[in-house]
Amino acid sequence: MSRKIFKNHRLLFILVIILFTLSGSINILTANGVQEKxxxxxxxxxxxxxxxxxxxxxxxxxxxxxxxxxxxxxxxxxxxxxxxxxxxxxxxxxxxxxxxxxxxxxxxxxxxxxxxxxxxxSLYMVSTDNSIKNWFDLRGKTIYLTGKGATPDYLLRYLLLENGLNPAEDVKLDFSAQAPQIAQLMIAGRAETSFIPQPFVLQIETNSNVAKTVLDPQKELLRIRGGKQAxxxxxxxxxxxxxxxxxxxxxxxxxxxxxxxxxxxxxxxxxxxxxxxxxxxxxxxxxxxxxxxxxxxxxxxxxxxxxxxxxxxxxxxxxxxxxxxxxxxxxxxxx
Structure with a gap:
């Protein structure tokens, strides 16, 4: 008799598990003690x-x-x-x-x-022109960057304005390539200056004998606006x-x-x-x-x-x- 009861209990337990699985739901006890499915x-x-x-x-x-x-x-x-x-x-x-x-x-x-x-x-200004010492030195340059209307575009325009340059007149912003292509242009010597994120900065500096980081926008932004981190x-x-x-x-x-x-x-x-x-x-x-x-x-x-x-x-x-x-x-x- 006890064996039969045990068998029935086991079948009931399995049935409960199956129903729980099929329901695809969980029951959560609310503050009022009501089970919410x-x-x-x-x-x-x-x-x-x-x-x-x-x-x-x-x-x-x-x-x-x-x-x-x-x-x-x-x-x-x-x-x-x-x-x-x-x-x-x-x-x-x-x-x-x-x-x-x-x-x-x-x-x-x-x-x-x-x-x-x-x-x-993690954006940086990278250039083969070692005469660039400050942001105003970018005057007359063509700067390659990605995403017109994206963060790099807005950030660069802000930094240029803060340093006395008009982004529409004093520089040419070239959005014709994505970051991997810009890196290759820099390495091949077909682009002089770019505003580009890591790890492409590292890629350029590793594979070019002349290109290097010339300006750090993170530091410049902290100088202008204050703050404790990039x-x-x-x-x-x-x-x-x-x-x-x-x-x-x-x-x-x-x-x-x-x-x-x-x-x-x-x-x-x-x-x-x-x-x-x-x-x-x-x-x-x-x-x-x-x-x-x-x-x-x-x-x-x-x-x-x-x-x-x-x-x-x-x-x-x-x-x-x-x-x-x-x-x-x-x-x-x-x-």
């Missing part, structure tokens, strides 16, 4: 090829899952512009992108919040679907990002192979890029002051760059 949701994290993708190395390598009945899918895209339509349509829920673009997508919709800063400024360059932003429906999963993902950055900086050899496996950049370049690309974790709360100052700078230069207005307090995600 939460369905499993899927979110997509977009990672980009290039330096900004380095921060996500461990997330990708481990296929990190935040729990709380939230499944994460990772996709690799070529540039932030590819993600904008996907963010607007709800296809992407977490993304690495320029800080001003994150602000714009908050003020103009779809209300993505800043979860953390994952990269600080300007915030890359934001990790999250969607309402994530921070409203699964704030616990959002917090878990942000914590994992911080650990990913720490691990990557401490283990460049292992990290570089993961980076290559996901097509972000070659392992050879990644290993050299990891220490110099400004990869750093700063929580939204800690980054707030520097982010606000950087966005104000861009707002004064061109209101369109941040969506017409500075984002309100809601822009900064808090756990």
């Amino acid at each position: 939460k369905e499993e949701i899927e979110i997509t994290v977009a990672v980009f090829k290039g330096p900004s993708g380095i921060a996500a190395t461990k997330l990708l390598g481990d296929n990190f899952q935040p729990g709380f009945n939230t499944k994460v899918n990772y996709i690799i895209l070529g540039s932030p512009m590819e993600a904008v339509a996907k963010m607007t349509s709800g296809e992407v829920d977490a993304v690495f992108l320029p800080v001003n673009m994150a602000a714009k997508l908050y003020t103009k919709g779809p209300r993505f919040k800043l979860a953390a800063v994952s990269g600080l400024g 300007f915030p360059f890359t934001a990790f932003a999250i969607s309402p679907k994530l921070y409203e429906n699964r704030p616990e999963a959002a917090a878990s993902l942000i914590e994992a990002l911080e650990k990913s950055i720490t691990w990557t900086l401490e283990n460049p050899k292992e990290a570089s192979q993961i980076i290559e496996n996901y097509g972000i950049m070659s392992a050879v370049i990644a290993k050299k890029a990891i220490p110099v690309s400004g990869i750093e974790f700063v929580s939204a709360a800690e980054a707030k002051e520097s982010v606000e100052d950087f966005l104000k700078m861009m707002l004064d230069l061109d209101p369109v760059s941040v969506g017409g207005n500075l984002p309100d307090e809601g822009f900064y995600f808090s756990k």
